[in-house]
Amino acid sequence: xxxxxxxxxxxxxxxxxxxxxxxxxxxxxxxxxxxxxxxxxxxxxxxxxxxxxxxxxxxxxxxxxxxxxxxxxxxxxxxxxxxxxxxxxxxxxxxxxxxxxxxxxxxxxxxxxxxxxxxxxxxxxxxxxxxxxxxxxxxxxxxxxxxxxxxxxxxxxxxxxxxxxxxxxxxxxxxxxxxxxxxxxxxxxxxxxxxxxxxxxxxxxxxxxxxxxxxxxxxxxxxxxxxxxxxxxxxxxxxxxxxxxxxxxxxxxxxxxxxxxxxxxxxxxxxxxxxxxxxxxxxxxxxxxxxxxxxxxxxxxxxxxxxxxxxxxxxxxxxxxxxxxxxxxxxxxxxxxxxxxxxxxxxxxxxxxxxxxxxxxxxxxxxxxxxxxxxxxxxxxxxxxxxxxxxxxxxxxxxxxxxxxxxxxxxxxxxxxxxxxxxxxxxxxxxxxxxxxxxxxxxxxxxxxxxxxxxxxxxxxxxxxxxxxxxxxxxxxxxxxxxxxxxxxxxxxxxxxxxxxxxxxxxxxxxxxxxxxxxxxxxxxxxxxxxxxxxxxxxxxxxxxxxxxxxxxxxxxxxxxxxxxxxxxxxxxxxxxxxxxxxxxxxxxxxxxxxxxxxxxxxxxxxxxxxxxxxxxxxxxxxxxxxxxxxxxxxxxxxxxxxxxxxxxxxxxxxxxxxxxxxxxxxxxxxxxxxxxxxxxxxxxxxxxxxxxxxxxxxxx
Numbered sequence: 295x296x297x298x299x300x301x302x303x304x305x306x307x308x309x310x311x312x313x314x315x316x317x318x319x320x321x322x323x324x325x326x327x328x329x330x331x332x333x334x335x336x337x338x339x340x341x342x343x344x345x346x347x348x349x350x351x352x353x354x355x356x357x358x359x360x361x362x363x364x365x366x367x368x369x370x371x372x373x374x375x376x377x378x379x380x381x382x383x384x385x386x387x388x389x390x391x392x393x394x395x396x397x398x399x400x401x402x403x404x405x406x407x408x409x410x411x412x413x414x415x416x417x418x419x420x421x422x423x424x425x426x427x428x429x430x431x432x433x434x435x436x437x438x439x440x441x442x443x444x445x446x447x448x449x450x451x452x453x454x455x456x457x458x459x460x461x462x463x464x465x466x467x468x469x470x471x472x473x474x475x476x477x478x479x480x481x482x483x484x485x486x487x488x489x490x491x492x493x494x495x496x497x498x499x500x501x502x503x504x505x506x507x508x509x510x511x512x513x514x515x516x517x518x519x520x521x522x523x524x525x526x527x528x529x530x531x532x533x534x535x536x537x538x539x540x541x542x543x544x545x546x547x548x549x550x551x552x553x554x555x556x557x558x559x560x561x562x563x564x565x566x567x568x569x570x571x572x573x574x575x576x577x578x579x580x581x582x583x584x585x586x587x588x589x590x591x592x593x594x595x596x597x598x599x600x601x602x603x604x605x606x607x608x609x610x611x612x613x614x615x616x617x618x619x620x621x622x623x624x625x626x627x628x629x630x631x632x633x634x635x636x637x638x639x640x641x642x643x644x645x646x647x648x649x650x651x652x653x654x655x656x657x658x659x660x661x662x663x664x665x666x667x668x669x670x671x672x673x674x675x676x677x678x679x680x681x682x683x684x685x686x687x688x689x690x691x692x693x694x695x696x697x698x699x700x701x702x703x704x705x706x707x708x709x710x711x712x713x714x715x716x717x718x719x720x721x722x723x724x725x726x727x728x729x730x731x732x733x734x735x736x737x738x739x740x741x742x743x744x745x746x747x748x749x750x751x752x753x754x755x756x757x758x759x760x761x762x763x764x765x766x767x768x769x770x771x772x773x774x775x776x777x778x779x780x781x782x783x784x785x786x787x788x789x790x791x792x793x794x795x796x797x798x799x800x801x802x803x804x805x806x807x808x809x810x811x812x813x814x815x816x817x818x819x820x821x822x823x824x825x826x827x828x829x830x831x832x833x834x835x836x837x838x839x840x841x842x843x844x845x846x847x848x849x850x851x852x853x854x855x856x857x858x859x860x861x862x863x864x865x866x867x868x869x870x871x872x873x874x875x876x877x878x879x880x881x882x883x884x885x886x887x888x889x890x891x892x893x894x895x896x897x898x899x900x901x902x903x904x905x906x907x908x909x910x911x912x913x914x915x916x917x918x919x920x921x922x923x924x925x926x927x928x929x930x931x932x933x934x935x936x937x938x939x940x941x942x943x944x945x946x947x948x949x950x951x952x953x954x955x956x957x958x959x960x961x962x963x964x965x966x967x968x969x970x971x972x973x974x975x976x977x978x979x980x981x982x983x984x985x986x987x988x989x990x991x992x993x994x995x
Contacts, residue, residue: 302326302703308695311745314653315694321657322695322703328667329700332611333674347675349612350533350620354436355418357455361405363412367434368609370397371582372422377401378431379418379453381411386421386429397580397609414455424581433531433574435586435613440518440530440574441537449520449530449574460543464553466628467509469682472873473558473709473810474864476508477755479515480539480548481522482825483815485844487836489522492544496551499815502843503557506818506857507864510558512631514756516545517564520571523827525756527633528600529564530575532617535625542625549626560684561627565614565668566634567600577601586610595637597645605638606664614668615675622680629676629684632707636691638665649691656693666705673706684708686750697747712749712808714739719753719799723769728791728905733883733890740807741877751807753799756814759825761838767796767820767856775822779852791905793852794935794983796820797859797928798901801985804863805899806878806892811867816841818860819853855934862933866926866987870895881915889980893917897925898988900980908938908981919947920992928985938981945978945988 301323302308309316333343340346353366355377369375375391382388391399403411412418422430433440439454483499484490503511515526518534526536535545549559568587569575579585586609587593587601595602604610621627637643641662649655669687676683677700687696687707698704718739722731743749754766767775770792778789800818804811822845826838846857867873872895882891888904891914900914916922922945929935980986 300327300330302701304699304702308698308702308704312694318653318657321661325663325666325670326700326703328663329670329674332667332671343675344679346612347615347619347679349616350436353612353616354434354438354533355412355453357410358405361408361410363401363403363410365391365401365403367391367399367420367436368397368613369399369420369422369580369585371425371580371585372399373425373427374423375399375401376421376423377403377418378421379412380416381413381418410455412453412455414453414457416453418451418453422580426581428581430572430578430581432572432579435531435576435579436533437531438533439537439542440534442520448571449518454542456543460546460550462546462550462553462626464550466553466626466682467556467558469684470509470558472867472871473510473684473750473812474508474867474873475510475512475560475750475810475812476503476506477512477514477812477814478503479525479756479815480513480536481515482839482841485840485842487840489538489836490840492540492548495539496544496548499843500548500552500555500557504555506861507868508813509556509868510560511552512560512562512812514562516561520569520574523829524569525760525827526562527564527598528569528571530569530571532568532576532613533620546625553626558628558684559626560629560631560686561621561625562633563618563621563630564633565603565617565672566632566637567595567598567602570594570599570601586613595643597643598637604664605662605668611668611671615672618672618676619679622676622683628682629686629708631686631688631711632669632672633688635669635687635689635696638662638669639689639691639693644691651692653694656691669705669707670700674700677706686711688713692744694744695747697744709748709750709810711755711812712743712751714742715751715803715807716754716758719766719803720758720764720769723766728903729888731888731903733885733888733903736802737806737880737883737890740803741880743808748810749808750810750812751803752812752814753803754814754817755812756825759814759817759821761824761826764824765817765821766799767792767817767822768824770795771820775820779822781850781852789852791983792820793855794928795903796856797933798903798983798985800860801863801926801928801987802890802899802901804867805872805894805897805987806880809873811873813860816843819846819857821845822853852934855932859928859933862926870897870989872897879917887912891915896990896993898922898986900978900986900988902980902982902984904982906982908979910979912978912980914978916947918990918993919949920990921946922988923991924986925989926985926987929981935984936981938984939979939986943979944991 336346355365377389378386391401419431433451437451439452440449442449480495481489517529518531518536520530535542552559570577572578583589588604685707686709690713695704697707697710700706774788778786828834845853875895878892878894880892890901924941931937
């Protein structure tokens with residue numbers, strides 16, 4: 295019997311904000327009803343959302359206060375379940391689980407002389423007797439620590455219960471108004487050709503991130519994944535922090551040190567799919583293909599060759615929601631970037647589908663409302679139990695209201711990634727001559743976002759750094775990055791163009807493209823090589839699975855210029871907070887001049903993308919009158935520019951309406967203008983391929 299429709303309490307506000315959604319009112323009602331009824335059932339059957347999502351403390355293998363061990367698993371397809379390991383000489387039958395209702399199994403092992411019967415660091419396996427009688431040795435889906443010996447293919451489950459766990463010393467930072475995110479991968483965070491450690495990241499990379507002005511770290515590939523080259527996107531153990539970088543305590547220390555620096559830490563969480571591994575993954579845990587996943591065709595992602603969760607299943611909801619809660623409460627993560635949200639939202643998973651923006655693409659039978667309901671539950675849980683935490687959706691489809699509150703019928707996310715922006719920059723650089731760049735198209739892409747939904751802008755992420763693609767720096771400078779980045783070499787046209795455009799692209803994306811900003815580690819200084827993990831195709835080489843931070847420390851290399859500009863750009867945002875300010879007012883996007891000008895957070899941003907034309911008398915419209923000075927100049931010598939601007943120059947406004955702004959600015963080298971001087975004839979000098987940020991000195995900041 296279908297549940298009665300329940301309308302989101304604030305749906306009318308959403309429909310008034312976006313009238314195009316009005317025809318889909320029943321869709322919002324149906325989605326919210328599914329969410330509401332799940333929540334109601336959790337309250338009635340599980341004692342509430344708080345208790346339900348604490349299941350990570352009872353499922354798997356957990357230490358009791360008296361020293362005993364309590365074990366619990368969900369294996370509905372099993373005929374019998376046992377626990378085997380070092381503690382019982384790997385006897386597969388000596389410790390049977392008791393069968394409970396709804397496919398659950400439990401086992402209580404009493405303490406031995408007041409001590410745990412399963413020592414810390416010992417190996418374990420859940421032994422499943424399948425319906426065909428076969429014995430299957432499995433890692434618990436709730437395992438907290440798994441390791442792989444160098445001479446083995448599969449991971450082993452290791453009982454993690456140290457006598458003294460790491461204790462967090464620093465509180466989490468307060469919720470940020472805007473994020474400057476440094477997207478990071480611990481394993482590649484070193485110039486050395488090896489898997490780097492949590493310790494390396496803690497003591498060598500976090501100080502660098504802080505110095506660069508980023509206030510948030512987004513950690514990739516933390517949830518354990520058997521295949522390193524999957525970039526962490528083929529998860530095998532969802533509750534285990536990857537052991538290839540160190541221990542769980544090492545990760546806790548890393549997060550704690552980040553918090554001591556005021557840095558927010560986000561986890562790249564993969565709940566959109568799971569590895570097909572069965573020996574050391576979730577797949578066929580109980581001997582069937584339907585445990586945790588849809589059975590048959592629906593349970594496999596055809597492009598990713600991975601398993602797809604059954605989000606309508608009660609125990610899957612318990613597993614995934616508890617997983618989020620564990621990462622927040624045990625490790626102190628401050629939120630999540632949800633990977634592959636588009637794949638979750640639609641039955642077609644976005645495969646072979648182009649999203650035109652037609653609202654019918656976001657509603658109807660092709661939407662996986664069970665998956666959407668899970669995301670609503672996840673965001674509701676996080677917002678209720680840990681309201682300081684942040685959630686980000688990686689959704690290329692642009693589903694409306696995904697980043698509006700659940701009470702409005704939305705998905706509940708705080709931010710979504712502005713995924714069209716990096717694609718646009720790559721397309722422009724690959725397909726157009728510099729003189730053919732379309733200023734209106736650039737501005738449209740950077741400002742085209744759903745009203746009152748927050749976006750994270752980025753010029754490029756890890757996607758563009760992977761082998762098979764090219765970073766912006768590589769697209770701009772290509773092979774010359776290997777030969778002409780030394781300051782002892784003449785500045786070639788290719789390197790000059792690449793350095794100047796690299797800075798301009800990042801600044802305009804940062805300032806115009808969203809309410810937060812993201813950069814992938816190393817891309818800020820134009821890392822000269824793509825990212826390729828060790829695999830058979832490259833003879834298991836680590837040469838490209840590293841970040842050469844040392845390049846920025848070599849005073850003879852031009853990478854230092856890009857690094858310095860990125861740092862000062864972030865520091866300027868920290869000072870003026872343009873990401874947390876209302877969307878910019880764009881006063882100019884001049885096609886033939888290749889000039890874009892806009893105001894945001896009381897600052898004036900001016901970009902001259904023209905490849906060779908400088909303007910000595912360019913008028914720029916502004917809102918607030920006053921005296922302006924240069925705060926950031928991409929042409930400055932410390933950024934590898936040509937130093938064509940005098941930073942002592944002052945720009946005075948005059949009452950001369952321009953580009954629909956009530957005032958405009960003009961230039962003077964003195965504080966006082968002569969009486970009767972024709973103010974409207976003095977204008978701004980904007981050199982070619984230069985970005986400027988001006989500040990009204992009459993307004994202290």
